[in-house]
Amino acid sequence: MLITLIGCGKMGSAMLQGWLNDPGLDADFAIIEPHQDALDWTTSHTNVRLFADCAAAASATRRPSQMVVLAVKPQIMDEAIVSLAGVADSDTAFLSIAAGIPTSWFTARLPKRGDGSDALVLRSMPNTPAAIGRGVTALYSADAPEPIAALAAQLLAAVGAVVTIDDEGLMDAVTAVSGSGPAYVFLLAETMTDAGIAAGLPAALAKKLTEATVSGAGELIAASNDPPSQLRVNVTSKGGTTAAALAVLMDDDGLASLMKRAIVAARDRSIELGN
Numbered sequence: 001m002l003i004t005l006i007g008c009g010k011m012g013s014a015m016l017q018g019w020l021n022d023p024g025l026d027a028d029f030a031i032i033e034p035h036q037d038a039l040d041w042t043t044s045h046t047n048v049r050l051f052a053d054c055a056a057a058a059s060a061t062r063r064p065s066q067m068v069v070l071a072v073k074p075q076i077m078d079e080a081i082v083s084l085a086g087v088a089d090s091d092t093a094f095l096s097i098a099a100g101i102p103t104s105w106f107t108a109r110l111p112k113r114g115d116g117s118d119a120l121v122l123r124s125m126p127n128t129p130a131a132i133g134r135g136v137t138a139l140y141s142a143d144a145p146e147p148i149a150a151l152a153a154q155l156l157a158a159v160g161a162v163v164t165i166d167d168e169g170l171m172d173a174v175t176a177v178s179g180s181g182p183a184y185v186f187l188l189a190e191t192m193t194d195a196g197i198a199a200g201l202p203a204a205l206a207k208k209l210t211e212a213t214v215s216g217a218g219e220l221i222a223a224s225n226d227p228p229s230q231l232r233v234n235v236t237s238k239g240g241t242t243a244a245a246l247a248v249l250m251d252d253d254g255l256a257s258l259m260k261r262a263i264v265a266a267r268d269r270s271i272e273l274g275n
Helices: 010-020 037-044 054-061 074-081 103-107 128-132 146-157 168-179 181-198 203-223 228-234 241-249 255-273
Strands: 002-006 028-032 048-051 067-070 093-096 120-125 135-140 160-164
Touching: 002 010, 002 054, 010 028, 010 037, 010 128, 010 146, 028 054, 037 048, 048 054, 067 074, 067 146, 093 103, 093 146, 103 120, 120 146, 120 168, 128 135, 135 146, 135 168, 146 160, 168 181, 168 255, 181 203, 203 228
Parallel strands: 002 028, 002 067, 028 048, 067 093, 093 120, 135 160
Antiparallel strands: 120 135
16 A cells, blocks of 8 residues: 655654554555655655655656645645646545645546546644644545545544544634644743743743643543533632632633634634635
8 A cells, every 4th residue: 555645744744653653554655745854764664755746756656546645735735736647546535634625625626536526535634732642633534435534544543533523614613623722722831931930930930830730731631531611610719819810811801702712713714725
């Protein structure tokens, strides 16, 4: 089985590392990436070959891919798919991890399958904790045959949890919540650190306390059977310091209002990217 990865930046590299660590994935990998300075680590893997473009890959492999994973930015996806001849044929499936681009965009541009039907395109939205195998990815497999959907899920599971959705219309909101979500948590850590410094802590101590608190709270959410709302109640004593802080954060114009606006803004931008 040959899997071709178009684009091997941070997310593509994380996925490739996960694939190579999966003993249940028996495949060769053709990596299309013009900027290969950070990919020297792949040379120790005999089932990985690097190419600057699809033409070079097609000439060297001389066989089509079972699946092409499209891991380039949405803004250059047009450029990426025009040169797929040789690495894909009428039986190749495509897995996109690009934000905002619907499957219909791809089927309007990719060649038809051998039976005259649209190209088989699956859509996903991973997030950056994939870099340490702790990502979460939503997968929309449309009408893909079960073996193809299972292969896509296996490829994505190499970098974390996978959730499947039946309605592609949910993908823009998925992008806003989990795709962009790590940045919201990073901003929380950043602003907590700055607030700690403003409250009198040395910068290094504020940073250490904040980062350990954020990561520890995340681990507690994952380990607990209680929802975050109950965990919040558990740590809040009436009239205590946490209650004083939450009174600010939970005010009408506080965190809940800001987060709703942020999620809607990210969702709307995802929709714009797809138009």
